[in-house]
Amino acid sequence: MNAILIAVALLGIIGAASATILYLTGQKFKVIEDPLIEQIQEILPGANCGGCGFPGCRGFASAVVKSYTMDDLFCPVGGQETMDKIATILGKTAPATSKKIAVVRCDGTCEHRPQTSIYDGAPRCAIEAALYGGETDCFFGCLGLGDCVDACLFDAIHINPQTLLPEVDEDKCTACGACVKACPKDIIELRKQGPKSRRIFVSCVNKDKGPIARKACEVACIGCSKCLQVCAFDAITIENNLAYIDDDKCRLCRKCVPVCPTNSIWELNFPPRKEKASESSKEEIKKTV
């Protein structure tokens, strides 16, 4: 009986001593963390996609708490709504940004861009791009092996089996930019989603001279500068035989679309044109895309 009592007492003493040591050590090495970080992390989507440029949502939360302004910080997945919530908690102001979306700038389907060689190596765009320009004579266009599809954490980009080109699902795309980084040809760009998802962009990245580009692909931008001439807002620039539409300056007037001789300027989600609709059929085609 006595032995049991001694054992209980001894264990009790050891337990109490250990608890004291643990408590003191805990106090001594306590990491004081801003409770705001935890609070903000809960608001964030928790996708840990890295689209904000920080390692995971917690990284972003701690950055946003420590930063004086919120100017350069943006969670593409959560969007403006999340940023506004964070701003309320922190008593800062979130700059107004417009929602962006990934845009695939290549329309080189099999009909538009004939195949001239066969690649049978490992099915990764990055590997094919390191070997040569690709299976067609256009060395800038989509290779269609889906590195962007593998990179997407939100199931928002898929290869269309008919065109063999990637297509972005507008509802799922969070503009995290993973596909932009994964594409070895720099075809995908984050552009403003635009009012009612209306967007105008040059669906080509071919920097070759006009005749070479045109020979390789029917719908290549040939750098003819016709679009540049009709643009009233100075939104179009031509560099290295390639037109680019600045989405900050573009007012979506659509004047550049019909003048493009190779149909390489796309308009998305616009209502059908009233006049000239019968004149050219290419808008009809575009609507369906």
Place this chain on the structure above:
Amino acid sequence: MLKTFRIGGIHPKANKLSAGKTIQSIEIPDEVSIPLAQHIGAPSQPVVKKGDKVKVGTLIGKSVGFVSANIHSSVSGTVKKIDKVVDVSGYRRDAVIISVEGDEWEDSIDRSETLINECALSQKEIIDKIAASGIVGMGGATFPTHVKLMPPPGTKAEVLIINGVECEPYLTSDHQLMMEKTEEILIGTTLLMKALNVSKAIIGIENNKKDVIAKFSQLASSYPGIRIQPLEERYPQGGEKQLIDALIGRQVPSGALPIAVGAVVQNVGTTFAVYEAVQKNKPLIERIVTVTGEEVHNPCNIRSRIGVPFQALIDFAGGLPQNTGKIVSGGPMMGKAVAYTDIPVTKGTSGILIISSSKAKRKTPKDCIRCAKCVQVCPMGLNPTLLMNLSEYAVWDRAEKNHITDCIECGSCSYTCPADRPLLDYIRLGKGKVMALMKARKN
């Protein structure tokens, strides 16, 4: 007696179809495109413009930066334009396009066949002349030769190794060059020894070239310090690190250059070019190219000017066979398939291999059966299957820890894999990524 490297390696069928075929010159076409990026390092800066008259040997591209090389016109005529043409990289890159008129050479070039043995130039003058002549490693890596001849501070060259291995199947350009220009190569070796200030040189030749070994052994006695070493037939013995291991038994540490063990390796083609540059004032404007393949009518060794389209060489060898599946620039192991026949010959084009369609197609990759054959054959002692998986799933930190950057891209792993897995494809991807990451971290 026969030496070889200690780990890994394979022995693919040699298929030297063009062995013993005398080097032939081909007619210069009406137009040549000389790429400005023919070497590792910064592309050369063009120093000619449209309409300029050039002769054979006129400087047309000036080297920029330390690791870069000069480029000379290989023909005489008028510069038509400087434009982008598809080269062996598979992309359009800058090239000088020259319309050929006659065949007029720069006056300083000695075109006679007379052997010049004596060289009064100092160490520095030899290196300067090599740099001015635009000589690069002609085994295929195209690393500027003069850079290799200037060891970084703190290192000292002890031995010069001349690479006459030619372990790539099918290729015979080095073999035939050694056969026909034996003395020139020996003089070139002496010049390189002088440039490096070493007293010892070893010429390593694989034992399948017995005629060359015999000829060299007979002549080498009159060149002090040069030793001929026959080697076992084994791929990739022509790799710098493997050859050093085979010849002097030293292992280059991971991430280091051969100079770390006191060795400098030069290819026989480069050595011959050095002879021509130093003794004959002739810049690097032509090279020997093997055109070969089972279906090729007349496999041969051609002396081609730089910038001549592949098509001209293929036509000389009897034209493109009907059932061509793949055209490879270089050998079957390390060469690169090209998509066009009008790609110009560059300083690094050792051969053009034409593979028939039945053999060209890759097999469908199957699951890894973990047989470890790739581990067994890797001459760098790496674990290719692990590196492939790490690259496939983008685990760059582990790939780096497992020395992915040591891979010499010899392709032994892909060759030996019974499940036909594209091991090298992925490892090459990972190697590039890891190297970029390491570079970014340094800055």
